[in-house]
Amino acid sequence: MQEYLGVINAQSIIGANMFKDIFAGLRDLIGGRSKTYERVIEEAKEDAMRELTQKAQSVGANAVVGIDLDFETVGASGSMLMVIATGTAVRI
Amino acid sequence: MKTFSGQFYPSYFSPPSEATLLLSDRILSIGFHDQDGNPATQDWSIKEVQGDFLFAEQRSRFIQVHTQAEFRVAGREAFEYWEEIKAESARSWFRKKKTGNLRRTMALLSAMLLAGSLLYFFMVPWLAEQMATVVSKKTERQLGDSVFEAMQSTQTEDTMATRILNDFFNALAIETDYSIRITVVKDETVNAFALPGGQLVVYTGLLDNMEAYPELAALLSHEFVHVEKRHATRSIFRSMGSDLFITLLFGKSSGLATLVIGQANQLRTLSYSRSLEKEADLEGYRLMRERGIDPAGYDQLFKHLKDSSPSTEIPEMISSHPDTDNRMRYIREESRGQVVKEDLRLRSIFTQLKNK
Numbered sequence: 001m002q003e004y005l006g007v008i009n010a011q012s013i014i015g016a017n018m019f020k021d022i023f024a025g026l027r028d029l030i031g032g033r034s035k036t037y038e039r040v041i042e043e044a045k046e047d048a049m050r051e052l053t054q055k056a057q058s059v060g061a062n063a064v065v066g067i068d069l070d071f072e073t074v075g076a077s078g079s080m081l082m083v084i085a086t087g088t089a090v091r092i
Numbered sequence: 093m094k095t096f097s098g099q100f101y102p103s104y105f106s107p108p109s110e111a112t113l114l115l116s117d118r119i120l121s122i123g124f125h126d127q128d129g130n131p132a133t134q135d136w137s138i139k140e141v142q143g144d145f146l147f148a149e150q151r152s153r154f155i156q157v158h159t160q161a162e163f164r165v166a167g168r169e170a171f172e173y174w175e176e177i178k179a180e181s182a183r184s185w186f187r188k189k190k191t192g193n194l195r196r197t198m199a200l201l202s203a204m205l206l207a208g209s210l211l212y213f214f215m216v217p218w219l220a221e222q223m224a225t226v227v228s229k230k231t232e233r234q235l236g237d238s239v240f241e242a243m244q245s246t247q248t249e250d251t252m253a254t255r256i257l258n259d260f261f262n263a264l265a266i267e268t269d270y271s272i273r274i275t276v277v278k279d280e281t282v283n284a285f286a287l288p289g290g291q292l293v294v295y296t297g298l299l300d301n302m303e304a305y306p307e308l309a310a311l312l313s314h315e316f317v318h319v320e321k322r323h324a325t326r327s328i329f330r331s332m333g334s335d336l337f338i339t340l341l342f343g344k345s346s347g348l349a350t351l352v353i354g355q356a357n358q359l360r361t362l363s364y365s366r367s368l369e370k371e372a373d374l375e376g377y378r379l380m381r382e383r384g385i386d387p388a389g390y391d392q393l394f395k396h397l398k399d400s401s402p403s404t405e406i407p408e409m410i411s412s413h414p415d416t417d418n419r420m421r422y423i424r425e426e427s428r429g430q431v432v433k434e435d436l437r438l439r440s441i442f443t444q445l446k447n448k
Contacts, residue, residue, distance in 0.1 A: 058123065060130075060131025061131075
């Protein structure tokens with residue numbers, strides 16, 4: 001580890017959309033894995049990670065260590081997904 | 093999304109610097125140090141980048157087509173990943189694996205909206221109608237009677253008029269499986285309605301205005317059709333069906349959406365009852381024609397209804413009955429050239445009512 005460049009974070013908040021909510025609701029009714037919601041989470045995670053990487057690059061890092069991913073629901077009825085990625089930007 | 097380390101050439105002539113590359117399906121982002129040693133980034137959009145593999149050097153190369161800036165990474169992996177991204181973005185919009193494509197989302201949304209409304213406007217009512225036909229006459233009668241009993245406690249009956257109206261209806265000799273029971277209620281309101289199973293309720297306010305027996309015949313035949321065609325039962329099932337459908341779809345949603353949907357639903361049941369009213373008008377008129385009763389009775393009835401309610405200015409769209417002028421018109425059209433004969437029995441019963 002040559003240099004520590006500080007803690008960086010990035011977040012992504014995604015609304016699934018009404019129809020996905022309906023499908024997920026049906027899935028909840030009959031049981032089983034909800035691919036629709038899984039894809040939304042995956043997408044939010046990708047977005048957060050991409051942004052984190054870009055931030056790391058902008059401070060001159062070539063790696064991020066100790067990444068922590070937080071998943072939360074936000075919005076009036078908890079229908080939006082929030083992913084926060086936090087990590088330490090370093091040069092190695 | 094993948095990251096690589098390699099050499100960045102800011103322009104064709106400048107010396108390379110050690111840099112990092114973020115390769116994703118949306119953006120190519122490069123982190124490097126400028127001449128003064130400060131960290132800097134460059135973002136390239138997928139469209140303005142050409143990628144290839146330099147076989148001699150065994151390096152993957154990405155070129156920004158406008159600035160001719162280059163990024164080189166040792167090995168084939170970066171280039172292969174780049175090919176994947178290119179292939180994915182070249183796919184037609186509806187085959188993409190990823191979500192977030194606006195056109196596809198819109199197309200899917202409209203398709204689902206269409207399917208949903210088809211289901212809502214045709215399938216649900218149809219199912220409800222099917223269910224309504226299963227209901228036995230006995231159940232209908234129990235339903236109507238319980239509503240009637242609940243109503244009875246707050247209303248006073250005009251027993252004399254009730255007897256006369258029942259006589260009048262029997263004199264019309266309409267064949268039916270329902271036992272029609274007419275009740276006259278002392279109330280100034282100009283109104284009458286049919287309950288499922290054969291209970292007809294007429295308000296004295298409506299009877300007081302009547303001038304001739306065809307008008308009474310028109311009223312009773314109209315209400316009778318509501319019973320015979322199970323209009324009330326069908327309405328109940330329809331509104332239950334659509335309520336259930338809406339609850340299933342928007343179960344937990346609250347606030348504005350529910351409000352809007354509720355309003356739309358109400359409009360729809362109104363229009364349903366409008367088509368039922370028209371059916372009752374036309375079928376009722378047919379019963380009168382078979383008996384040679386003057387169709388002017390309908391005209392009179394509508395006129396009295398119109399006079400009594402200042403609400404005729406409500407646009408037809410949001411009113412439960414068809415516009416009165418409209419009703420007069422289609423009855424007049426139907427009754428063109430009809431032969432009218434005087435029914436002495438009905439007239440004498442009607443005179444009893446007026447003289448009581």
